[in-house]
Amino acid sequence: MQTEKVIEHIVGWLKDYATNAGVNGFVIGISGGIDSAVTSTLCAKTGLDLLCIEMPIHQAASHVTRAQEHISFLKSNFSNVTDIRVDLTPVFEEFKTEVSLDGNQATVDMALANTRARLRMTTLYYYAGLKGLLVAGTGNKVEDFGVGFYTKYGDGGVDLSPIADLMKSEVYELGQFLNVPNSIMKAAPSDGLFGDSRSDEDQIGASYPELEWAMKVIEEGKTISDFEGRKREVLKIYNRYNNSNKHKMDPIPICEIPSDLK
Structure with missing residues (x-):
């Protein structure tokens, strides 16, 4: 960079x-x-x-x-x-x-x-x-x-x-x-939201270098089946957070009204 x-x-x-x-x-x-x-x-x-x-x-x-x-x-x-x-x-x-x-x-x-x-x-x-x-x-x-x-x-x-x-x-x-x-x-x-010493890694279960790796290999089109051991576990963690937090990262859903109902 x-x-x-x-x-x-x-x-x-x-x-x-x-x-x-x-x-x-x-x-x-x-x-x-x-x-x-x-x-x-x-x-x-x-x-x-x-x-x-x-x-x-x-x-x-x-x-x-x-x-x-x-x-x-x-x-x-x-x-x-x-x-x-x-x-x-x-x-x-x-x-x-x-x-x-x-x-x-x-x-x-x-x-x-x-x-x-x-x-x-x-x-x-x-x-x-x-x-x-x-x-x-x-x-x-x-x-x-x-x-x-x-x-x-x-x-x-x-x-x-x-x-x-x-x-x-x-x-x-x-x-x-x-x-x-x-x-x-x-x-x-650490996000500091709990008033104690817990780190982001403590909460997520993976370090930022591991999460960056996961983000990169998924962008490359690879899947969990391509890996074993810790790498497989990190991808599971990444995917779990990515899926459960889509509501934050995607635009707010809008209920579109069909034109024939307006």
Whole structure:
């Protein structure tokens, strides 16, 4: 990958899109992970306004520390970057008092994890509207179009996606070139939606390099029957997530009314 030219292309695309949309710049949630770090740095390089928002909800201390380190890095290198911290923990806890928490615990936990992402989306759009900004998405290609590992109308609710055509490994390449803090480069990817130390790999059952491999061989027309052992298991995992998350990756179904009924 021609890393420097890819960076220049994305930065130019971001700047052109924002200018044509008549907005002041971008707003982005900073999680302490590689995707938000790279995306926010690319947005900062446009020279347009960039508002970075921390939105902790019972967040792991390591996530908070990495997020703050990255924001400090951005502010020391780009004069167009500002930041704000919105503690959503009280909002989340109040929400829990108004809804039913009965039922299977794993199902409740997942519903609440997705609620965290949707509270953050709401916060980003509040400030986007307030300051005339676009919400920049942080999803990469394998998450957005491979396994659908994001929350519908949560971190999937964005105005534009600068790195959605890049594999996770390519995002790391950009991060290295952009001097993203080493603590973020080395951290295990995690969505941080459960308030504990579980990683994306813990949840999915496969690493991002494995998922990228699966996405590639499926695009080449290969099937599970072509492989054995761990590779076969990875393809099963990939296919399971890809199939169950189609509702996120495909356009919303529309019930088309036959012309003779109108």
